[in-house]
Amino acid sequence: MSNQDDDRGGYGRPPKRTRFQPGQSGNPKGRPRTPAAELTSNTDADRMFLEEALRPVTIVENNKRRKVPAMRAVYRRTVQSALQGDPRAITAFSKNLGSALNNPELRRVVMDAPEFPSDPNLAAQIYRDFIAGKIR
Incomplete structure (x- = not known):
């Protein structure tokens, strides 16, 4: 094949003069990179999560109403479900117990x-x- 035929291109073969040069991106003005600080800095989201985890909720224990943090209520429910044989709760309980025992x-x-x-x-x-x- 001659050089002229190769430069002309064809179906699925763009002309050599319009192809990307080696090392050149296919989308040079594409989506900008997110700075690393923005990826790890979710202080507002973390703060909101902790506020919700520590928010008091009412539970009934021994026919008495008590206010406990939501996080404690979730852990209590997980333990109760694990004792009743829920496999997911048993797995969650085991993981939390293992990390606590570390x-x-x-x-x-x-x-x-x-x-x-x-x-x-x-x-x-x-x-x-x-x-x-x-x-x-």
Whole structure:
């Protein structure tokens, strides 16, 4: 094939003079890059998320209404669902427990927790004292 035929182009072959040069972008004025600072700086979104996670919601526990942070209510529901056998809740519970046990202070608290007595009233009192720091 002659050089003239190659320069002419054809179907699916643009002429050589109009092709992109090696190393040249196909869309030089395309979408501008987002600065790295904008990608990691979601302080407004993070702040809004934390405000919602800490927003008090009302739950019913032992026929009594209590206000707790939304985050605590979600964790409670996850634990309840896991105890009822929901596989997704069990997975979420396991992941959260694993990451919590990576913290040496929390691991010590779990390992030092007193045994659970068979009397529920006594167990509740022991755990209340333990959490309050009265039992070491």
